[in-house]
Amino acid sequence: MSTREDIEVDLFLEGVYRHYHYDFRNYSRTFIKRRLNLIKTLLQCESFSMLQHQILHDPHLMTKILNYLTIQVGDMFRDPGYFLSLRHIISSYLSTYSSIKVWIAGCGTGEELYSLAILFREEGLESRAQFFATDINFEALKRAEAGIYAVDRLESFENNYRHTDPKHSFSSYYTIKNNYAVFDSALKENTVFYNHSLVSDSVFAEMHLISCRNVLIYFDNSLQERAIGLFSDALIRKGFLGLGAKESLYLSPHAGNFTEFQRKDRIYQKMALQELPLPRVRGHIKL
Amino acid sequence: MYRFQHEISRPLNSSIFIILGFLFILDLYAPLGISVWIFYFIPIVISFFSLQPNLPFLVTFLISIFLFLGFKLSPLGIEESVAIINRSLALISFLGIAIVGNIFIRNQLQSKKHNWLITGQNKLNSQMAGDLVLTELSNKILRFLVDYLEAKIGIIYINDREIFRHMSTYGVSVNAVLLDTIHAEDGLIGQASKDNRPIFLSEIPNDYLKIGSSLGKSSPRHLVIYPFVLNNKTNCIVELGFFNFHAQSTTDLLDFVSRSIASAVQAAQTHLQVHELLIETQRQSEELHSYSEELDKQSETLKLSNAQLEQHQKTVETANRQLKEQSRILISQNESLINANLALELQKQKLTQISRYKSEFLANMSHELRTPLNSSIILAHLLAENREENLTDLQLKYAQTIENSSNELLALINDILDLSKIEAGHMTVLPQNVNILEFVDSMEAVFQPMCAQKGLHFRKEIADGLPQNFITDPIRLGQIIKNLLSNAIKFTETGEVALSVTTAPDVHIAFIVSDTGIGISVEQQSLIFEPFIQVDGALNRKNGGTGLGLSICIELIRLLKGKINLQSRLEQGSIFTVLLPEVLDMPQLQPDLELTPAISSRTGNSGLLPAAAEISFDRAVLNISEFPEHPQLPQNEPIILIVEDNPGFARSTLELANSFGFRGIIAATSEEAVNHLHPHTPSLIIMNGKFKDDVKDSLFAADDLEIPLQLLTANDYSSNDLSDDTREYFLKPFIHQKLMADFHRLQMKTREKLAHVLIIEDDPIERTMMSVLLNSKKIETIEVGSVPECLEQLAKGTFDCMILDLGLPTTSGFSLLETLSMEDRYSFPPVIIYTGLGLTADQELFLNKFSQSIIIKGTKSPERLLDEIMLFLESTGSFVADRNTTGQVNDLAVDVSLEGRHLLIVEDDIRNIFALTSILEPRGATIQVARNGMDGLEALQTSLDGGEQSIDLVLMDIMMPKMDGLTAIRKIRQQSAFKDIPIIALTAKARQIDHDETLAAGANDYISKPLDTNKFIPLLAKWLK
Structure with a gap:
């Protein structure tokens, strides 16, 4: 039995999908409800149906709501341990490839992209790397492409950066203009910004490293499965997949295609096809 | 009429008339022909400066009369007809001038009126300038209107949510009854707002609003109610009362300024609303702030409870750890129990083994013992015969004693050997038809004389209803009964010994041997069947015998699948009852029923293996290496252990292992699996998942040895639909591959x-x-x-x-x-x-x-x-194929020739390029690759310049660095040379809106990644036509 609210949420998501082609139908239901409740209150709507009415008749509202439905929280070098591990992976493993493709899936406003670009530059692989930064939110993509952040965020960025075994001064990557830090545009020279949806779109290229952080937590199981399937298909054998601190492949049906490379940082390595998982009994035979 | 029109300039008018009169008199006195009248134009021109448009005509009219009178009354000068013509012409000219004058004055009036309105507007604007509060604004508006329109009384109403509220008044008597609010449809005010039209009233009732002053009160004579409208909405209404009313100018002015007043009021209202909203926002901001505080607090609380939770969790973890520890101890205890059990079992097996060895040893000793004994018996016998008669009596006695003793020794040895033989399992049983009557008679024949010798009575008894024959081993039966009877005779001094045969329940036959001898005490009854134990050593010494007789009896009875009972009382006698089955079955092996078909199908045998007795020990364990298919497998080859109780499954897995040249062992139970872990450890275990727990828990303890384990379930097999006997099982393809991979890896590992x-x-x-x-x-x-x-x-x-x-x-x-x-x-x-x-x-x-x-x-x-x-x-080498799998080259269903076609692939991803190439090249197409949009454009340009082969079709990826596909397509289409070149976009996007965008950019078609050859090739063919 679905409650009236559930039906309303269903209809709302269906409407948004059919009219604006944003498919949130398989996002985590509790997350969607929490967000919609917030939006409902903000727009002073009495019900999701009213919200639906407003949204279907006001395209500008959709853009706004999209910012609520896709969470754009990003710090540069967020969870420094993750980036420290990536630095190691980049310098030791990825450096053996003649060209390196990196996909930042759900790049939001670009903090993660610039963090990675900085790592690649510091490890001397900037010219070999090709970044793909994708998100479903056009506005976020634009901001990612701009690479401009408020000055008051720099402190936190730099704090994180300091824990990633830095090779340069963080301030060398940006210039300050009118209280905004403008990041070196050369960092995004090898980056392609694209609107790509993990819900509906498919793999577009072979990847060496995929970083998809704090995106899966907003998906329901079927969608998570799809997304991880995409990553699994896109990665080369022995390619790396990085997830957010609260995410893991633990329960995924694709978990068998990956080995845990760095458990605490949620970094996985895709296995070669021939290395199908074979449980091993460790033990001495006793009679 | 405007009020300034009434300000007739009297001096001007008088001067006109004075000049007119003066000229008329001059004309009267001047003779005809002297044209004094020509100066009549002066008054006309002067009249231009009045503000009365009709004045020039009036003057002209007077002039025409004066001209006529002047003609009639003037003295004669020139000819009269000429004078008439002159004066007529002059009149026409004057009329012309008058018309011009009229137009001039009108214009003058018009501009004056306009000036007045503009001035009014400007004044009003200057009044309304600045951010005014609504009441202030309405005050200023009213004051202006009253002043400018010379009204005597005025009220202004402002629309506040469809209710008109009076905001300010002018000249209204203090004690006048005024409605604070007027509804939108109430009275004249309401009417005016509804119609958006002004209302004019002239006949004002006496009790209407009074214009008040310190000197008295008076009602206005004219009333105007004027609504100010903005966007079809009346937002303000003015009511003005006049004594002197200039309708035209009033309406004109009101019309003229209505928009600015309405706007100003609207602006003031909006201003007010904004102000209100600002306050609201501030309030909300405060609220938000408090909310945020609240949240912070909550977060604090959460942190606290989180800490508590963590604490709790720690406790739980500790408890858990303790539990685990306990459970570990339990498990280890359990393990040690199992181990102890196993050890016991082993010990027991060992003991049995030793016992068997002992028996075997004894059995084997038979020959060694008996040969020398026999020879000593024969020699003693020969001596005792004393054929040469050279022995003394004493010597003779010695010889006899040696013979007797040797015989006894031989009997004893025989007994021991019999028992050993039985225990060693060397005693064979051969069931035959035994005639009961004949058997009893043969016994009587032997024992009747012995009884008679001892003075005992031998009795035989055969009950009714016994079958004539029964099936057992007659030799063993004889041994048993003989033994019992000889014992009975041995221990009976007086009375009788009897052998009786009766039927017993469960198709058994009972042989009962009874005596009236010394009997056996209850304590000793359980001992007498044990080998090497004699009830009473002394007695035995007297009676002789080894004490093995009963033990042998029991073993023999067991062989014949029978039972023995003893009833006895001291000094009264004993009754031994031997129960034997009527039909003794061949002791047969019963091999594992399930495994039999598997064995038979491999060996081609009829189901019974030759070493049946051994099978009973090692029942279901089959060492496949003994099968003829792989007889020559070297010992150090890896072994695959297959733990599976379904023979069909086991066999299919085994065949796979064999095809890789591996030896396989099938175990149907986890215990058997354990047996096969030694001495040669298997290299790979393939096990039905249901055995997993047993094997894992009890057989593998943590140590450094690693055996790869592949678990299968019944679901991993499929079978053909044959009857149960001939059904074959197959591994499902995925599992098959998985196992192949395992075997392959094992093969690699073992190769030198x-x-x-x-x-x-x-x-x-x-x-x-x-x-x-x-x-x-x-x-x-x-x-x-x-x-x-x-x-x-x-x-x-x-x-x-x-x-x-x-x-x-x-x-x-x-x-x-x-x-x-x-x-x-x-x-x-x-x-x-x-x-x-x-x-x-x-x-x-x-x-x-x-x-x-x-x-x-x-x-x-x-x-x-x-x-x-x-x-x-x-x-x-499958790696090579790996790259190509994306684009199944051998897909004949879509075999379209692309011979001679030159295609440009604009794509960044190497994997995709290979996939495309492997689809296109085998079909005859030549391929040119560009790695991004920019390079793609360049390649097209070069082909145009004639340097390269011309390009028939472009395959354009969308997501590329440097220049993306959509931009590239747009740029291509901008060049007239490439207006018609087919472009197919390769896109990872699935939404229709994205596809539409691709087509809008100028692509002819699109295809989604990953490529489906079945769709891709026809699509290519379509656009290459």
Whole structure:
């Protein structure tokens, strides 16, 4: 039995999908409800149906709501341990490839992209790397492409950066203009910004490293499965997949295609096809 | 009429008339022909300066009268007709001037009126300037209107949500009753607002609003109610009362300023609303702030409770740990119990074994013992015969004693050996038809005389209803009964010994041997059946015998599947009852029913194995290596242990293992599986999942040994639909592959030197390092340092793989690859590029064409090199196919020839390029690749300039660096030369809106990734027509 609210949420998501082609139908239901409740209150709507009415008749509202439905929280070098591990992976493993493709899936406003670009530059692989930064939110993509952040965020960025075994001064990557830090545009020279949806779109290229952080937590199981399937298909054998601190492949049906490379940082390595998982009994035979 | 029209300038008018009169008099006195009248134009012109448009006409009219009178009354001068003509002409001219004057005055009036309105507007605007509060604004508006329109009384109403509220008044008597609010449809005000039209009233009732002053009150004579409208909405109404009313100017002015007043009111209202909203926002902001505080607090609380939770969790974890510890102890106790049990079992087995060894030893001793004994008996007998009669009596007695003693010894030995034989399982049983009557008679024949000798009575008794015959082993039966009877006689001094036969329940026959002898005490009854125990040593010494008789009896009865009972009382006698089955079955093996078909199908035997008795020990365990298919497998080959109780499943798995040349052992239970873990540890265990827990828990304890384990379930098999007897089982494809992979890996592991790899590297240190690295994995290497050496090697033989450094002396790796790809003289093994050089995109593309993998030297490159080689060798070349699987080349269903077609692929991803190439090239197309939109444009341009082959079709990826596909398509379409070239977009996007965008950019069609050949080829064909 679905409650009236559930039906309303269903209809709302269906409407948004059919009219604006944003498919949130398989996002985590509790997350969607929490967000919609917030939006409902903000727009002073009495019900999701009213919200639906407003949204279907006001395209500008959709853009706004999209910012609520896709969470754009990003710090540069967020969870420094993750980036420290990536630095190691980049310098030791990825450096053996003649060209390196990196996909930042759900790049939001670009903090993660610039963090990675900085790592690649510091490890001397900037010219070999090709970044793909994708998100479903056009506005976020634009901001990612701009690479401009408020000055008051720099402190936190730099704090994180300091824990990633830095090779340069963080301030060398940006210039300050009118209280905004403008990041070196050369960092995004090898980056392609694209609107790509993990819900509906498919793999577009072979990847060496995929970083998809704090995106899966907003998906329901079927969608998570799809997304991880995409990553699994896109990665080369022995390619790396990085997830957010609260995410893991633990329960995924694709978990068998990956080995845990760095458990605490949620970094996985895709296995070669021939290395199908074979449980091993460790033990001495006793009679 | 405007009020300034009434301000007639009297001096002007009088001067006009004075001049007119003066001229008329002059004209009267002047004779005809002297044209004094010409000056009549002066008054007309003067009248221009009045503000009365009709004045020139009036003057002209007077002039015409004066002209006529002047003509009639003036003295004669010239001819009269000429004078008439002159004066008529003059009159016409004057009329013309008058018309001009009229127009002039009108214009003058018009501009004056306009000025007045503009002035009013300006005044009003200056009044309304600035951010005014609504009441202030309405005050100023009213004051202005009253002043400017010379009204005597005024009220202003402002629309506040469809209710008109009076905001300010002018000249209204203090004690006048005024409605604070007027509804939108109430009275004249309401009417005016509803119609958006002003209302004018002239006949004002006496009790209407009074204009008040200190001197008295008076009602206005004229009333105007004027609504100010903005966007069809009345937002303000003014009511004005006049004594003197200039309708036109009032309405004009009101109309003129209505918009600005309405706007000003609206602005003031909005201003007010904004202000209100601002306050609201501030309030909300405060609220938000408090909310945020609240949240902070909550978060604090959460942190606290989180800490508590953590604490709790820690407690739980501790408890858990304790539990685990306990459970671990339990498990270990359990384990030690099991171990102890096992040890006991082992001990028991060992004991049984020892006992059996002992029995066997004794049984084997029979010959060794009896041979010397027999000879001593015979010799003693010969001596006792004393044929040569040379022995003394005493000597004779000695000889007899030796013979007797030896005989006794022999009997004793026989008994012992019999028992041992039985215990060692050497005693065979041969069931035969036994006639009961005959059997009893034969017994009587033997024992009747013995009884008679001892003075005892022998009685035989055969009950009614007994079958004539029954099936058992007569020799063993005889032994049993003889033994019992001889015992009975032995222990009976007086009375009788009887043998009776009756039927017993469960189709058994009872042989009862009874006596009236000494009997056996209850305590001793349980002992007498034990071997080597005599109830009473002394008695035995007297009666002789070994005490083994009963033990032998019991073993024999067991062989015959019978039972023995004893009833006895001391001094009264004993009754032994032997129950034997009427029909003694052949002691048969009962092999595992389930496994039998599997065995039979492999061996072609009829189901019974020759060593039946042994099978009963090792029932369901089959060592397949003994089957004829693989008799010559060497001992050190790996063993596959298959733990599976379904013979069909087991067999299909085994066949797979055999096809890889592995020996397999099938165990149907976990215990058997355990038995087969020693002494040769299997290299791989393939096990039905249901045994997992048993095996894991009880057999594998933590240590350093690793056996790969593959678990299967019944679901992993499929079968053909035959009857149960002939049904065959197959592993499902996925599992099949999985197992193949396992076997393959095992095969690789067990092979001595598994591969030959050619290393081409000019640095000797590097070369040695690589060969050491590979040799450590049992890979045989040949190292060369230059291209000619390499070619020499490749001309001589084949390799599984070659590792190529690009930076070689004289000839580069690139040209080597080119040479190899073109010349058949050399073998061309798969290539792994191992280089310290950075590569350009073009170089990379080139290398990707010929090599399996490119590795740039770095800290982890040896690891990756080894990894790639191992992977490559393990997959035995399937890696090459791997790249092509995306685009199934051999898809005949969509076999369209693309012969002679030249296609441009604009795509960044190497995997995709290979997929496309592998689809297109086999169909005859030639391919040109551009790595991004920019390069794509360039390639098209070059083809146009005639340098290259012209391009028939463009395959355009969308997501590319430098210039994306959509931009590239747009740019292509901008050039007239490429207006019609077919472009197919390759897109990862699935939404219709994205596809529409692609088409809108100018693509002819699109196809989604990953490519489906079945759709892709027809699509190509369509656009290449």
